[in-house]
Amino acid sequence: DGGITQSPKYLFRKEGQNVTLSCEQNLNHDAMYWYRQDPGQGLRLIYYSQIVNDFQKGDIAEGYSVSREKKESFPLTVTSAQKNPTAFYLCASSSQGVGANVLTFGAGSRLTVL
Amino acid sequence: EDKVVQSPLSLVVHEGDTVTLNCSYEVTNFRSLLWYKQEKKAPTFLFMLTSSGIEKKSGRLSSILDKKELFSILNITATQTGDSAIYLCAVVSNTNAGKSTFGDGTTLTVKP
Numbered sequence: 359d360g361g362i363t364q365s366p367k368y369l370f371r372k373e374g375q376n377v378t379l380s381c382e383q384n385l386n387h388d389a390m391y392w393y394r395q396d397p398g399q400g401l402r403l404i405y406y407s408q409i410v411n412d413f414q415k416g417d418i419a420e421g422y423s424v425s426r427e428k429k430e431s432f433p434l435t436v437t438s439a440q441k442n443p444t445a446f447y448l449c450a451s452s453s454q455g456v457g458a459n460v461l462t463f464g465a466g467s468r469l470t471v472l
Numbered sequence: 473e474d475k476v477v478q479s480p481l482s483l484v485v486h487e488g489d490t491v492t493l494n495c496s497y498e499v500t501n502f503r504s505l506l507w508y509k510q511e512k513k514a515p516t517f518l519f520m521l522t523s524s525g526i527e528k529k530s531g532r533l534s535s536i537l538d539k540k541e542l543f544s545i546l547n548i549t550a551t552q553t554g555d556s557a558i559y560l561c562a563v564v565s566n567t568n569a570g571k572s573t574f575g576d577g578t579t580l581t582v583k584p
Contacts, residue, residue: 362514389570398481400560400574401515408570416571448514452570459504459564461572463514 360385364449364464371436371443371471379434379467381449390432391450391461394418401448407432436469444471474499478561478575486583489551493578495561496543503564505537505544506572510558518546518559551582 362383371377383390389408393401403416407426421440426432432451436443446468450461475498485491497505504522508515519528521537521544528535532551537544548555558579562572 391571393574398576400476400478400576401562401572402574403571406571458570459506459520459572460517461506461508461515461562463516465513 362449362451362462362464364447364467366467367465369467369469371469373471374438376435376437377443377469379436379447379449379469381432381434381464382430383432383449383451383462383464384430385451385453385462386429387451387453387462388429389452389454389458390426391452392416392422392424392432392434393448393450395446395448395466404434404447443469445469474563474565474573476561476563476573476575478559478578480578481576482579482581484581484583485551487552489582490547490549491551491580493546493548493559493561493580494543495545495575497561497563497573497575498542499563499565499573501566502539503566503570506562506564507535507544507546508560508562510560510577511556515558515560548580551580553582553584556580556582 365380391406392404405424407413423435449464507518519535524539558577561575
């Protein structure tokens, strides 16, 4: 079945450590996105990529980095520069053309900084 | 800056009740408005609306868009406990590289 796989589902990190969240899709979608969700808030865009080897900052990119070396993969690194990294992280993808508006989401990764 | 406001932020009803969730927006060069349901982890797609006045319907759920007044509503009739979830509204702009801007969501709790 086609879909988006995020790993790990739960992650604990000590302050000052970088951590990388994995996102893999087999939907052959061109565009991929990373969102952050905090309690009582909607989804805020961190980074997005519309094609391989290209990505753009979203609304809250500070303290995060990404890469897009393969169409299927869009890993997110939460760096020590991110002041409040404890959150639920969602990866999403979309196709081009008619279906370009609809996002398909992964199951999310919950990061807790100790 | 694109903006989406959902109301109410939370709602508690009993099974069988009908609920209406609201979504108002401000967006430059509107392309579409979408509704998602988030039960546990991953939001799942419900409806995409692009034209005013055309109701989208799926079972007990329906949605409509008013592009003049810049809002959409999501109706759920004869609610069930399985409808308990966060309902997210998002807008997509043609001038925003197709990015989705989300509202804060409405948390719906349906009690038996």
